[in-house]
Amino acid sequence: MQAWPRTLDANAKMSYNEGHANETCACPPTVDRATKTPMTSKRLLIVDDEPRFAAFVQRVAEPLGYDVEVTNHGREFQAAYRCQVPDVVVIDMVMPDIDGNELVLWLVDQQCAADIIIITGYHPDYAVNARLLAEFKGLRSVATLSKPVSVARLREALVPPGRDPPAPPENRGA
Numbered sequence: 632m633q634a635w636p637r638t639l640d641a642n643a644k645m646s647y648n649e650g651h652a653n654e655t656c657a658c659p660p661t662v663d664r665a666t667k668t669p670m671t672s673k674r675l676l677i678v679d680d681e682p683r684f685a686a687f688v689q690r691v692a693e694p695l696g697y698d699v700e701v702t703n704h705g706r707e708f709q710a711a712y713r714c715q716v717p718d719v720v721v722i723d724m725v726m727p728d729i730d731g732n733e734l735v736l737w738l739v740d741q742q743c744a745a746d747i748i749i750i751t752g753y754h755p756d757y758a759v760n761a762r763l764l765a766e767f768k769g770l771r772s773v774a775t776l777s778k779p780v781s782v783a784r785l786r787e788a789l790v791p792p793g794r795d796p797p798a799p800p801e802n803r804g805a
Contacts (some may be wrong), residue, residue: 676717678708705729752778
């Protein structure tokens with residue numbers, strides 16, 4: 632497991648700037664600074680204003696081999712995304728500062744290539760409409776889930792058919 636902050640506070644900053652010339656990042660590097668080798672684990676970035684649900688997603692994802700970063704607000708998500716582009720993104724549709732549709736459009740502007748999982752605790756149409764918007768705008772793999780989400784369903788979304796799960800933590804770097 633990486634020794635970097637698991638949650639990103641909007642006011643917390645580290646001075647890691649390698650590869651990010653004019654940014655201050657609170658997220659991990661993409662290269663192991665000790666060995667100078669690329670980190671090969673998959674990175675999952677979560678944005679959900681419900682910390683308990685975000686922690687649930689993290690508990691399911693880490694045993695699948697993901698390095699997980701949790702953000703609780705849209706602006707924190709954007710800062711974390713800019714620091715290190717994730718392989719998979721989990722987006723809650725309804726949040727106080729920015730909604731899921733705005734984040735989907737922002738990801739389009741970023742030319743996001745990550746797999747996207749859109750989750751809502753409201754009517755499932757919120758997530759379905761966001762998926763349609765994402766696909767129409769050219770984002771690739773987009774899945775939707777409605778809260779409450781079962782562990783099995785979340786695992787299925789994190790490891791889509793035809794894809795291998797990320798290497799478990801004990802097998803990384805072998």
